Amino acid sequence: MAEKVLMKGNEAIAEAAIRAGCKHYFGYPITPQTEIAAYMAKRMPKIGGTFLQAESEISAINMVYGVSGSGKRVMTSSSSPGVSLKQEGISYIAGSDLPALIVNVQRGGPGLGGIQPSQSDYFQATKGGGHGDYHLIVLTPASVQEMADMTILAFDLADKYRMPAMLLADGTMGQMMEPVELPEPDDIKVYEKPWAVTGTGKKRQHNIINSLYLDPEELEKTNFERYERYKTIEENEARYESFMMDDADYCVVAFGIAARVSKNAVIAARKEGIKVGMIRPITVWPFPKKPLAEAADKVKGFLSVELSMGQMIEDIKLATECKKKVELCNRVGGMIPSPEQVLESIKKLAGGND
Amino acid sequence: MKRVNLFLGHYGSGKTNVALNYAFDLKSQGLNVSIADLDIVNPYFRTKDSQKELEQAGIELVALPFAGTNVDLPSLPAETYGLVMRNDKHVILDIGGDDRGAYALGRFTPYILEENNYDMFFVVNFYRPLTRNAEEAMEVFYEIQQAAGIKFTGIINNSNLGEETTAEDVERTIPLAQNLSEMTSLPVVMTTVSEKIFEDVDCDNKFMLKLQKKYY
Numbered sequence: 001m002a003e004k005v006l007m008k009g010n011e012a013i014a015e016a017a018i019r020a021g022c023k024h025y026f027g028y029p030i031t032p033q034t035e036i037a038a039y040m041a042k043r044m045p046k047i048g049g050t051f052l053q054a055e056s057e058i059s060a061i062n063m064v065y066g067v068s069g070s071g072k073r074v075m076t077s078s079s080s081p082g083v084s085l086k087q088e089g090i091s092y093i094a095g096s097d098l099p100a101l102i103v104n105v106q107r108g109g110p111g112l113g114g115i116q117p118s119q120s121d122y123f124q125a126t127k128g129g130g131h132g133d134y135h136l137i138v139l140t141p142a143s144v145q146e147m148a149d150m151t152i153l154a155f156d157l158a159d160k161y162r163m164p165a166m167l168l169a170d171g172t173m174g175q176m177m178e179p180v181e182l183p184e185p186d187d188i189k190v191y192e193k194p195w196a197v198t199g200t201g202k203k204r205q206h207n208i209i210n211s212l213y214l215d216p217e218e219l220e221k222t223n224f225e226r227y228e229r230y231k232t233i234e235e236n237e238a239r240y241e242s243f244m245m246d247d248a249d250y251c252v253v254a255f256g257i258a259a260r261v262s263k264n265a266v267i268a269a270r271k272e273g274i275k276v277g278m279i280r281p282i283t284v285w286p287f288p289k290k291p292l293a294e295a296a297d298k299v300k301g302f303l304s305v306e307l308s309m310g311q312m313i314e315d316i317k318l319a320t321e322c323k324k325k326v327e328l329c330n331r332v333g334g335m336i337p338s339p340e341q342v343l344e345s346i347k348k349l350a351g352g353n354d
Numbered sequence: 355m356k357r358v359n360l361f362l363g364h365y366g367s368g369k370t371n372v373a374l375n376y377a378f379d380l381k382s383q384g385l386n387v388s389i390a391d392l393d394i395v396n397p398y399f400r401t402k403d404s405q406k407e408l409e410q411a412g413i414e415l416v417a418l419p420f421a422g423t424n425v426d427l428p429s430l431p432a433e434t435y436g437l438v439m440r441n442d443k444h445v446i447l448d449i450g451g452d453d454r455g456a457y458a459l460g461r462f463t464p465y466i467l468e469e470n471n472y473d474m475f476f477v478v479n480f481y482r483p484l485t486r487n488a489e490e491a492m493e494v495f496y497e498i499q500q501a502a503g504i505k506f507t508g509i510i511n512n513s514n515l516g517e518e519t520t521a522e523d524v525e526r527t528i529p530l531a532q533n534l535s536e537m538t539s540l541p542v543v544m545t546t547v548s549e550k551i552f553e554d555v556d557c558d559n560k561f562m563l564k565l566q567k568k569y570y
Contacts, residue, residue: 006481006515008366015483031397031426035365042484114424115397175398177366179481179515334424 004181009147010035010174012182013077013103013167014043016148019185020155022073022101023049026060028082031115032171033105036077057082061089061102068098069209071196073155077103079171080121081112083129090164091130095211097195097226099158101151102136103167105174106307108334116334117171117257119307125168126285126315133223135230137165137237138285140255144178150282152183159191161233168284170307172257172336233286240288241280244270248277250349251295253316254305255281257336262305265342274350284312289319296320301349305329305342325349355380356473358438358445358466360459361510362502363477364485364494365451368512370401372477372546373448375563377413385444388437391417394428394458395450403567414443430458438462441469449502452494456501463503475543476506478534480513480527488533495538508543509534510561521547521554528557 007015014036017025025040037053044051054060060076067074078086083104093100106121108114125138137157139150147169154165197207213219241259244266245251254262259280269276279295281288295302301324304313310328317326329345331337359380361373370393377389389408391401402421409415416433437445449459466472476498478491485491499506513527524547531542544561552562 004481004515004518005483005486006366006479007483011366011483038365108424115426116424171398175396177516179518 004179006177007144007180008035008175008177009141009144009169010105011039012144012148012180013151014039015182016151017075017101017155018043018047018049019183020073020152020188021185021190022075022155023047024067024072024074025050026052026054026063026074026076027078028054028057028060030079030082032107032117032174033077033079033103035174036103057085058089061086061093064100065089065093065096065098068093068100069096069197071193071198073159075101075103077105079105079107080109080118083121083124087124087130090136091132091134092211093164094130094134094136095132096209097162098164098209099155099162100164101154101158101167102164104169106168106170108332114334115171117307117336118332118334119170119256119258120309120311120332121168122284122306122308122311125166126287134226135163135285137161137163137233138168138283139165140168140282140284141173142256142259142280144173144176145180147173148180148182152188156189157237159193161229162195168256170257237283238286238288238290239282240291241282242291243278243280245277245279245295247275248298249275249300250277250303250346251299252276252278252303252305252342252346253281253292253312254278255284255312258305258307261337261339262342264339265346268339268343269346274346276346276350281312284315287315287319292316292319293321296323300324302326303329303345303349305337305345307331307336355444356471357441358447358469358472360447360449360466360472360474360504361477362449362456362459362474362498363451364479364482364491365395365455366482367451367477367479367485368514368546369451369477370399370448371563371565371567372510372512373446374401374404375546375561375565377408377446378411378565379561380444380446381411381413386442387444387446388414388416389446389448390431390434390437391415391421391448392430392434392458393448393450393455394430395452395455397426399567401448404565407565430461434462438465441471453497453501456498459502459504466504472504473507474502474504475508475510476540477510477512478531480511480530481515481523488530488537491534492537495534506538506540508541509538511542511545514546514548519548519551521551524551524555525557
């Protein structure tokens with residue numbers, strides 16, 4: 001068993017990425033994710049990797065595009081405004097069917113916003129962000145351990161399905177310190193990448209990495225094929241944690257830091273005799289539609305707890321086909337709901353029916 | 355007991371927490387204590403988060419008004435000069451992590467050296483990934499010392515795994531702290547232990563961490 005170390009969430013991402021075989025990092029500093037870049041700057045030279053502080057987020061994501069085409073594991077990280085800048089490059093990477101990891105340690109928005117935590121980039125992460133029809137696999141860690149584990153999972157899923165993956169964290173997850181057990185490099189999966197641009201050795205046809213199609217029918221075909229792949233991912237890769245849902249009359253839905261807070265509220269509500277449980281989406285694309293649809297047949301109502309003006313709540317309504325009411329409990333602009341606020345919202349939701 | 359007490363160390367080594375607890379300890383000995391937040395590195399989890407506890411204890415807090423807000427501005431409170439230069443109070447300076455954080459101390463260094471009534475502590479947590487042993491810690495030690503322009507006078511072993519820390523976890527790091535002590539010829543002035551496991555830890559110079567800020 002690996003020994004435990006005490007790490008910040010941001011550091012855990014960086015160290016886990018290195019252990020996952022990522023030797024190429026391109027980024028630009030922005031609070032509250034700068035520790036990822038700082039850690040990479042210290043470690044990459046020691047392991048013969050590349051750390052490059054690009055002149056902008058746009059450069060950084062295009063460097064990711066280039067390295068990914070050569071079949072190497074590669075990543076970039078930023079916080080909300082920086083991730084907005086990366087969107088063009090992300091669309092190109094998705095359109096070229098390339099794996100890559102993009103980390104977003106979210107902060108309050110819109111605009112320059114603030115440096116305190118937020119979850120208001122949910123739409124951007126799950127509904128495109130850039131132009132065109134595409135998806136990212138989006139993972140939402142809720143502990144420093146998960147920051148590490150999901151970094152590795154994100155690389156694996158990206159390689160497996162040849163598409164970019166995003167780790168959608170927030171400032172608190174990035175800055176908080178917890179004990180972590182890091183994986184040994186032997187446990188890391190290696191994927192064959194016959195599509196990579198590595199030189200033909202005059203033994204095969206050229207591999208071409210491109211998102212431009214001169215023939216619209218061909219472009220349509222690649223879109224159709226990509227969405228067939230997305231369908232497989234939606235069937236196989238939706239992840240969630242179910243907490244006290246067995247006999248629940250009400251269901252809290254929350255991810256990341258909001259789920260940590262909500263868990264305390266659920267426990268407190270149970271003590272007051274309210275039968276409430278929680279479904280914590282771990283992937284927000286693919287969204288765990290099935291457990292929510294099943295819950296919709298059992299519970300009387302849902303509560304979406306978010307650090308946004310209500311973004312995930314739309315996916316909950318779609319997944320449950322609006323069979324039951326879905327209320328919102330939120331704080332924004334860098335504020336975090338307290339367990340007491342969530343408890344009050346649970347009581348209000350329960351009060352309407354009991 | 356020196357008048358000026360400086361807490362420096364690797365990023366995330368627990369400087370703020372140790373400095374806060376040290377402030378409360380000095381106060382409980384009846385001393386007049388001020389604590390200054392000179393962290394220009396960390397945007398979250400600051401000395402200022404304990405403002406209420408400090409006020410209640412009667413400890414003066416010098417921190418930027420926008421610490422913990424959205425103003426991500428690496429600047430220093432002007433009142434720090436007053437703390438360093440007037441010598442009627444015990445002063446605790448909580449400095450940001452690594453050499454980058456230590457540069458902030460530089461502008462106060464001449465006054466501190468002139469008065470020559472200071473201790474500068476190297477706070478180390480051997481469970482932090484980049485200071486797993488004495489050799490790695492020493493690398494950080496010298497980087498910080500050079501940036502600060504003042505020599506360390508002692509080592510504080512603040513090794514912990516957060517809330518999960520057991521007595522064995524702490525005891526396992528005692529030889530590492532001793533190694534660092536031998537390599538730097540400086541004493542281990544304290545080994546910090548949380549209140550919960552304080553009685554279970556067997557070592558010299560134990561220091562109890564009573565205040566433990568809990569976030570999420």
